[in-house]
Amino acid sequence: MSGPDGEYAASALRPYVITKGRSRPTRNTVGIEALLIAADPPRELPVSATREERALVRMCERLLSLVEAAAHLELPVSLVKVLASDLVDSGHLNARSSIPQAVLPESQLLQEVLDGLRRLR
Amino acid sequence: MARSPAATPPFPKSRWLWPAALLGAPAALAGSALLLAPLSTGPALVYGTLTPVVFAVLSALRTRHRHAESDVARCRAEIREREAEAARREADWRAHVARCAEQQADVVREEVQHLVKERLPAALDRAEVPPSLHGGEQLGDAVAEWFDRLLAEISDAVAHRDESRRLALVELASRVQTSAHRIQAAVTGLADRHPGDPDLLETTMRVDHAATQQARHAQSLKVLCGEWPGQQWQKPLAMVDVVRAASGRIVAFNRVEVTGDPDVGVTPSVVEPLIHLLAELLANATEYSPPKTSVPVTVRTVQRGAVIEVDDGGLGMDEYRLAEAREIVSGRRLLGVGEVGEIPQTGFAVVGRFAVRHGFDVDLGPSPYGGIRAVVLVPADVLETLAPAGTAVPGPLAHRTVRVPQPAPAPDEPFPPAGPPVLPRRVTAAAPPPAFPAGPVSSPPVVPPRQRPGPAAVPEGNADRKLPQRRSRRDEYAPAVAVAPAAVTPPGTPEEAGDWMEQFFEGGRSAPGTGSLPHEGQDGPSSPTADSPEGQS
Numbered sequence: 001m002s003g004p005d006g007e008y009a010a011s012a013l014r015p016y017v018i019t020k021g022r023s024r025p026t027r028n029t030v031g032i033e034a035l036l037i038a039a040d041p042p043r044e045l046p047v048s049a050t051r052e053e054r055a056l057v058r059m060c061e062r063l064l065s066l067v068e069a070a071a072h073l074e075l076p077v078s079l080v081k082v083l084a085s086d087l088v089d090s091g092h093l094n095a096r097s098s099i100p101q102a103v104l105p106e107s108q109l110l111q112e113v114l115d116g117l118r119r120l121r
Numbered sequence: 122m123a124r125s126p127a128a129t130p131p132f133p134k135s136r137w138l139w140p141a142a143l144l145g146a147p148a149a150l151a152g153s154a155l156l157l158a159p160l161s162t163g164p165a166l167v168y169g170t171l172t173p174v175v176f177a178v179l180s181a182l183r184t185r186h187r188h189a190e191s192d193v194a195r196c197r198a199e200i201r202e203r204e205a206e207a208a209r210r211e212a213d214w215r216a217h218v219a220r221c222a223e224q225q226a227d228v229v230r231e232e233v234q235h236l237v238k239e240r241l242p243a244a245l246d247r248a249e250v251p252p253s254l255h256g257g258e259q260l261g262d263a264v265a266e267w268f269d270r271l272l273a274e275i276s277d278a279v280a281h282r283d284e285s286r287r288l289a290l291v292e293l294a295s296r297v298q299t300s301a302h303r304i305q306a307a308v309t310g311l312a313d314r315h316p317g318d319p320d321l322l323e324t325t326m327r328v329d330h331a332a333t334q335q336a337r338h339a340q341s342l343k344v345l346c347g348e349w350p351g352q353q354w355q356k357p358l359a360m361v362d363v364v365r366a367a368s369g370r371i372v373a374f375n376r377v378e379v380t381g382d383p384d385v386g387v388t389p390s391v392v393e394p395l396i397h398l399l400a401e402l403l404a405n406a407t408e409y410s411p412p413k414t415s416v417p418v419t420v421r422t423v424q425r426g427a428v429i430e431v432d433d434g435g436l437g438m439d440e441y442r443l444a445e446a447r448e449i450v451s452g453r454r455l456l457g458v459g460e461v462g463e464i465p466q467t468g469f470a471v472v473g474r475f476a477v478r479h480g481f482d483v484d485l486g487p488s489p490y491g492g493i494r495a496v497v498l499v500p501a502d503v504l505e506t507l508a509p510a511g512t513a514v515p516g517p518l519a520h521r522t523v524r525v526p527q528p529a530p531a532p533d534e535p536f537p538p539a540g541p542p543v544l545p546r547r548v549t550a551a552a553p554p555p556a557f558p559a560g561p562v563s564s565p566p567v568v569p570p571r572q573r574p575g576p577a578a579v580p581e582g583n584a585d586r587k588l589p590q591r592r593s594r595r596d597e598y599a600p601a602v603a604v605a606p607a608a609v610t611p612p613g614t615p616e617e618a619g620d621w622m623e624q625f626f627e628g629g630r631s632a633p634g635t636g637s638l639p640h641e642g643q644d645g646p647s648s649p650t651a652d653s654p655e656g657q658s
Contacts, residue, residue: 012354012396013362014305014333015312016326017369023323032317051359051383054510076309077316109615116619 015079018052023078025085028095032077035096036060036069036084043092056083057092066095139183147176228259236268244276247283283459287346290458294342301336305329330374337370337400341471345458349478350393357386357505360420360427367399373407373416381420385427386507387499391479395499398475398483401468402431402495409435409492417490426501435492443493447485450495452477479503 030036038060045054052073059072070080087093154168235254243250250272253265260268308325315321340350358366361379368377387395399418406416410433419430438446448454449469455477456470476483480500488494 012358012366012392014326014329014366014369015309015322016330017365017374019326021326021375023326024319048378048380049383050365051362051510054383058510076313076322078312078319078322081316109618112615113618113622116615117622120619120623 011074015076018050018075018079019082022082025082025089027089028085030066030081030085030088030095032066032081034066034084035063036066036088036093037063037096039092039094043090045092052083053087053092056080057087060093063096139179139186143176143179143183146179147172150175228255229264231255232260232264232268236272240268240272241275244272245279247276247280250276287458291343291346291348294339294346294348298336298339298343301332301339304332305336308332330369333370334372337397340397341401341467342458344397344471344474345456345461345467347457350397352393354389354392357388357507358392359383359386359507360429360499363387363392363395364399364403364418364420364429367396367403370396370400371404371407376407376410376413376415377403377418378415379418379420381418382422384507384509385420385422386505387427388503388505391499391503394475394479395481395497398472398481398497399429399431401471402497405468406431406433406435406492406495409433411435422504423498425498427499427504429497429499431495431497432488432490433492433494434488434490437487437492443485443487449473450476450483450485452483 036056038057042057042061045057052075055073056069059069064072066080066084067077069084070077073080075083084093084095088095150168150172154165154172157165157168232253232255235251240250240253253260253268256265308328312322312325343350361381361383364377364379364381368374368379371377403416403418410416414434416434417432419428421428421430437443446469449456449466450472452473455473456466461467461470472483475481476497480503482496482498482500484496486494486496
């Protein structure tokens with residue numbers, strides 16, 4: 001990622017190459033807060049799929065947020081948004097825009113955790 | 122010769138003087154004797170006797186005179202003869218001298234011709250200067266020496282000028298390249314800070330594209346000057362990505378269509394040269410293909426390595442130009458910065474220089490598409506097999522249904538510049554069970570993300586591959602994902618929860634030991650040594 005002198009850190013693959021020059025998704029736009037998960041059953045990617053697309057689909061076998069996927073791919077979030085949107089369009093990924101309601105623990109459990117934590121000191 | 126004394130006798134009067142004297146003097150004496158005879162016999166007798174004597178004396182004198190005259194005539198003839206001889210000799214001598222001078226002139230002329238036609242170009246090309254045609258004997262030592270000194274002076278001057286020009290060009294090209302890289306870094310950072318702005322992203326892409334091409338041209342200039350790219354990539358890159366990276370350095374990057382095995386990569390040392398070489402070939406191919414047509418690029422593995430084929434749909438080249446271009450791209454004929462005349466030759470010259478330096482076999486030939494097919498054979502010793510993209514995610518499928526309370530950032534909230542590296546730690550905490558509150562997740566221990574268990578944790582999934590096992594540049598995310606399920610134990614009871622929290626904080630204080638997977642000590646993926654390829658040649 002970085003040049004020999006550390007002054008210039010970049011990837012050999014420039015962003016515009018990765019998105020084929022697009023700065024926004026062609027059709028569906030996956031939100032930045034979206035959660036991604038690979039289609040079930042998994043769909044085979046075309047032969048021409050790039051390594052980024054393959055990696056993205058693979059890592060989304062588990063539910064993964066777009067931002068995390070971008071971090072793993074070491075790519076800017078806005079680029080991964082374009083990639084993910086394409087894959088959603090092609091049916092390889094599913095996007096869940098709404099954050100699922102977390103099942104909140106009961107207050108008694110929380111209290112006991114707090115007590116346990118205090119006992120640690 | 123001009124004088125002709127023989128024609129007129131020197132004493133013309135002597136012809137009749139002598140008969141007059143011969144006749145006159147005896148006659149006068151005889152007459153005197155006859156006149157005196159009646160007067161006195163004595164003097165008459167004397168005159169009478171003197172008459173024959175005088176006649177005899179005069180006759181003798183005349184004879185002498187004649188002899189003398191003939192002597193004079195002979196001498197004059199001899200003188201004339203000598204003069205003629207001298208004149209002839211002088212003429213001969215002059216002819217000889219003229220002939221010699223002409224010969225010398227010929228020798229010098231030939232020598233000068235040789236100097237101008239053969240020796241001077243060799244000196245200007247800084248090649249070996251051929252010896253002079255004629256040695257010092259024929260030419261004259263001084264002249265031959267001066268010719269040699271002339272050539273030596275010219276060679277020195279040319280060498281000095283070439284070197285200073287080369288250094289100036291390299292220096293300027295380096296500055297241009299550095300400034301292009303700064304532009305790229307700046308716009309990349311800008312895009313990272315504003316992830317939600319597609320317009321800004323588009324602009325940064327345009328700027329990035331222009332700067333990338335600028336950097337490539339500057340690097341071409343450096344290569345033609347005999348310098349090599351200072352930039353070194355630290356990780357192997359898939360061949361198809363090398364082609365894509367190369368396409369990013371030309372104007373029509375969208376017209377390049379690459380197909381091939383995505384898991385064949387090249388060692389870091391040849392990534393940059395190969396990208397640049399291909400960029401020049403792709404620039405040529407897109408330039409000579411009809412606009413709006415795609416340029417197909419195929420990557421295939423062969424027995425001796427891997428082959429990249431670039432086809433263009435142009436008009437091709439005639440035989441002579443093709444032969445010349447093949448000489449240049451293969452590096453059999455190396456062109457310097459002073460010898461590339463036309464624009465297309467610049468690219469070919471750069472290709473040839475990289476081919477020679479890194480052992481790529483580059484050739485051109487007619488393409489079935491009608492234009493030219495460029496073939497690059499990358500030797501097997503710089504190839505690596507990469508882990509297939511995404512295989513490094515060993516996350517158990519059982520976790521797929523886990524619902525994660527996601528601390529999603531507000532869409533308009535700019536990420537800190539170091540956004541992406543911070544994120545993997547969230548992954549660690551991203552897989553707690555539903556029963557667990559989101560609290561600790563959003564305040565995780567500060568674990569430097571680079572110290573996550575590194576590529577050592579990549580599962581060996583490709584043992585059957587022939588080529589050495591390599592990690593892809595995207596492997597880094599894998600351990601983080603792998604760690605997640607193992608590190609998080611669902612707390613069932615309050616005590617377990619307390620233990621878990623204790624471990625959690627302990628782990629946070631003593632990074633990087635939060636994961637349950639073995640570590641490579643402090644060596645993270647960011648450490649270059651962790652990436653050093655074992656079989657790099």
